[in-house]
Amino acid sequence: MDLAIRGKLAIYYDANLKLHFIKDPLVLVEGNSILGIDSFSKLKKDINKHEIIGDENQLLIPGLVNCHTHLAMTLFRGLADDLPLDTWLRKHIWPLEDKLQADDVYVGAKLGAIESLLAGVTTLNSMYWYPSSEAQALEETGLRGMIAAPVITGIAELPDAIEVIEKHHNTVQERLRVSLSLHSPYTVTIPDFQEANKYLKEYNKSQTDKPKILLHTHLAESENEIEQSQRLHKEHDIDFPEVSTPTELLDSTGILSEYLLAAHCIYVNENDIKILEKNKVRVSLNPLSNAKLGNYMPPVPKIITDVSSVGIGTDGPASNNTLDLFDTIRFLALYYKGFHHNPTLIKSQEVFKLATIGGARALNWKGIGTLEPGSLADIITINLKKPHLTPNNFDYSILNHFAYAMKGNDVENVIVDGKIVMRENRLLDVDVDQSIKNVEDATGRLLS
Numbered sequence: 001m002d003l004a005i006r007g008k009l010a011i012y013y014d015a016n017l018k019l020h021f022i023k024d025p026l027v028l029v030e031g032n033s034i035l036g037i038d039s040f041s042k043l044k045k046d047i048n049k050h051e052i053i054g055d056e057n058q059l060l061i062p063g064l065v066n067c068h069t070h071l072a073m074t075l076f077r078g079l080a081d082d083l084p085l086d087t088w089l090r091k092h093i094w095p096l097e098d099k100l101q102a103d104d105v106y107v108g109a110k111l112g113a114i115e116s117l118l119a120g121v122t123t124l125n126s127m128y129w130y131p132s133s134e135a136q137a138l139e140e141t142g143l144r145g146m147i148a149a150p151v152i153t154g155i156a157e158l159p160d161a162i163e164v165i166e167k168h169h170n171t172v173q174e175r176l177r178v179s180l181s182l183h184s185p186y187t188v189t190i191p192d193f194q195e196a197n198k199y200l201k202e203y204n205k206s207q208t209d210k211p212k213i214l215l216h217t218h219l220a221e222s223e224n225e226i227e228q229s230q231r232l233h234k235e236h237d238i239d240f241p242e243v244s245t246p247t248e249l250l251d252s253t254g255i256l257s258e259y260l261l262a263a264h265c266i267y268v269n270e271n272d273i274k275i276l277e278k279n280k281v282r283v284s285l286n287p288l289s290n291a292k293l294g295n296y297m298p299p300v301p302k303i304i305t306d307v308s309s310v311g312i313g314t315d316g317p318a319s320n321n322t323l324d325l326f327d328t329i330r331f332l333a334l335y336y337k338g339f340h341h342n343p344t345l346i347k348s349q350e351v352f353k354l355a356t357i358g359g360a361r362a363l364n365w366k367g368i369g370t371l372e373p374g375s376l377a378d379i380i381t382i383n384l385k386k387p388h389l390t391p392n393n394f395d396y397s398i399l400n401h402f403a404y405a406m407k408g409n410d411v412e413n414v415i416v417d418g419k420i421v422m423r424e425n426r427l428l429d430v431d432v433d434q435s436i437k438n439v440e441d442a443t444g445r446l447l448s
């Protein structure tokens, strides 16, 4: 069924990063793409057999893009908080992950997908184990997303990752993609990075009819990554190059390229940022997770000025502890103003850009993160008739509300790939209560 979506205001960036405001808008959706967007008075003559959705109280924006998460970690939310990253991972998360089964990941990822949709995320990028389980969760909930073909030296090897790519990349009506996910330079050796990168380059050159594959990794998330990397290389009897930062380490391996998506980038100096941009590396910032894990904070004002492809992510729901991207949006818009004593840093339009078209660029996913005609119909509507979103007489005040006042549960309708997934706050085709129960049961089993 084709859709006609009404609202009070539409806001979006186009592919040239021009910001558009359209008052009293109408969006016409045919199949999975946006046919037109303009004022209701101009476009209403084209409404034919369209199903009408939305009303004069709605803000229409592109579906939000969560560039870095570990979806199924809903299973571990709240189990171990207030700890440093290393202790959290090694003492709490990794021992629990040792016991994980494919079914646990499926129920965890499904709840994560539900939580994401309820808060207006229509595309996410997840790095986790049991990719077929995450694929199933995304398919069933109607999300668009990228799952991981995981590689960790000594634990998950490249041939298995290649199988995941062959099975899942560009499937589910092109809503599902796969990234080659090498956890980090301190869990994957340089030769393994290089071997994976060689495969990726060949794949991207030869598979011209498919979207390019990204190499997804954690980069410069904690201070001791260089020392940890050295330890790993000693274990495997591999020469470690003379470098002082994790970015220099990856640069020395030759794997920095436009096909690398680096999550975090906290411990990056000015030279590292130059190296990232020179190599067209894509970046996902996850400031709320960084703050919670006490990992210090990435130099976001510098990164968003100097790096071309930057999006934001929640990180996993056990390290944030929510998949509501609005929390990260608000935190990002506030934190650096206080930190640098400068209220002009990270303006509302900048966080809006990061959460929409910036995310699309970071994931190298054409057609999402915008409402431009011809783009994919991933659209959310937000009900502005709420006390905390009032007044909303001016376009810019609504954009400011997006950065400073909106919450995930203000999202009223969600459309992914031209299909209504949530209507008037209710997810269609998904049993939310059952999904909650499944996670409670799985976590109970893992802890017992």
Ligand SMILES: [Zn+2]
Binding pocket: 068, 069, 070, 218, 263, 315, 316
């Ligand atoms: Zn992560």
